[in-house]
Amino acid sequence: MSWATPVEQLRVLAADEWRALEDAHQQRVSRYADPYLARRSAGQKHPVEDFLFTYYTQKPGQLRRWHPGAGTILLGDKAIARAEWKHYRRLDDGALASLGLPAGSTAVTVDVAGFLADRKEAVAFAGIILRNTAARPAQFGCFGLHEWAMVYHQDRFDLRHEYLRLRLGSAGTDKVVEDNRIRCTHFDAFRFYTPDATVLNEFAPSRENQRHMEQPGCLHANMDLYKWAYKLLPLLPSEMVMDCFELSWRIRAMDMQASPYDLEEWGYPAIAIETPQGKAAYVEHQRSFAAEAALLRQRLAGALSAATAVEAR
Structure with a gap:
């Protein structure tokens, strides 16, 4: 060869x-x-x-x-x-x-x-997601309510994370969902909503419209940079994959701090998004993560484009 x-x-x-x-x-x-x-x-x-x-x-x-x-x-x-x-x-x-x-x-x-x-379709889809997400304006008004929507009216459905306690109890959690706009754009968060919460979401994300819905302010879209990176192994270097992994690790921690769960005993103090102060703290973290993710997204897209360009010659 x-x-x-x-x-x-x-x-x-x-x-x-x-x-x-x-x-x-x-x-x-x-x-x-x-x-x-x-x-x-x-x-x-x-x-x-x-x-x-x-x-x-x-x-x-x-x-x-x-x-x-x-x-x-x-x-x-x-x-x-x-x-x-x-x-x-x-x-x-x-x-x-x-x-x-x-x-x-x-x-x-x-x-x-x-x-x-071998991975033609996966490479093409990853490229589309990376480019399309980067091209959209970031939205910072979700306040992490996707996690709350996953346990809305949970007494009617199967318990999620049954070993964790809800910080505000079931009724208090349901009230937060009902008192706020639910506007998640990420299908892989939306698909875990309880049936009663699904109809409250302002958007209808799906696998089919994912390439048109992902936006760079979304915590889960930025966590998923890790997924796109490891799906491109061994084309990408492992150092780049671990950069994405570590960003996702930190995002997950903040995402759960803003969730309805009481994680104090696990070492994760709550970001109380049901309050104005909590919402402001959430957005501050969200903007910081979005800035980091934008650089990683650019690196991933650049490495993918470079590899495919070499092969095209």
């Missing part, structure tokens, strides 16, 4: 260089994954810190696996095992020669062409 990426765009890493990056990545993941795995083994739950491992499909073992991203070449005998990984390939002698490397050297890289061929 010939080498399609221009030599000047390549990053070549010796074994000691990329193994150090791999170790650093695994240590970064361990900070979050190890406590989760320990809780899971003990049959324990955490309402905030389990979420990224239980809601999203990327599991701790998959997250630990370090990927250098498209356009990076890994040298050394230990890289040969990666040639068997999905969407990786070993460079042939022609590619080695173009890099000034001896024939027969062990050099492995991401198989961009294979990835784009």
Whole structure:
């Protein structure tokens, strides 16, 4: 197979260089994954810190696996095992020669062409979501009421997070929902509303209109940058995926602080969005997260465009 990426765009890493990056990545993941795995083994739950491992499909073992991203070449005998990984390939002698490397050297890289061929629809959809979301004006008037709508009239339906106590009780929670505008634009939050809350939402987000509904002020749309990032592995570097993961981790914490649940004993003081002060605090956090997410969204879209542009030439 010939080498399609221009030599000047390549990053070549010796074994000691990329193994150090791999170790650093695994240590970064361990900070979050190890406590989760320990809780899971003990049959324990955490309402905030389990979420990224239980809601999203990327599991701790998959997250630990370090990927250098498209356009990076890994040298050394230990890289040969990666040639068997999905969407990786070993460079042939022609590619080695173009890099000034001896024939027969062990050099492995991401198989961009294979990835784009296998994941064509997923890549296209991720690109649409990233671009469309970035192009819309941010909305900051939801105040996290999606979590409240998920337990509205919960006495009539199956309990959500049955091991958690509602901070205002069922009646108080229902009153907050009824006294406020419910205007969620994110389908993957809206789909967990109780049936009685669904009709109260000003929008009707669906999987079909998701590409036209996502907006950059939404906490859940910004958390989902992690999802789009790991779905593009190994095209993207793991460092970028972890940047998205850590933003999502912090957003989840704030999202649950603003929820109807009493999480004081878990170390998460409430943001009381039923008050003017709580609403103001929520919007302040929301704007800050939106600014961070905008930069990450731009990086993700740029990396995706660069990889697809190289392959198109």
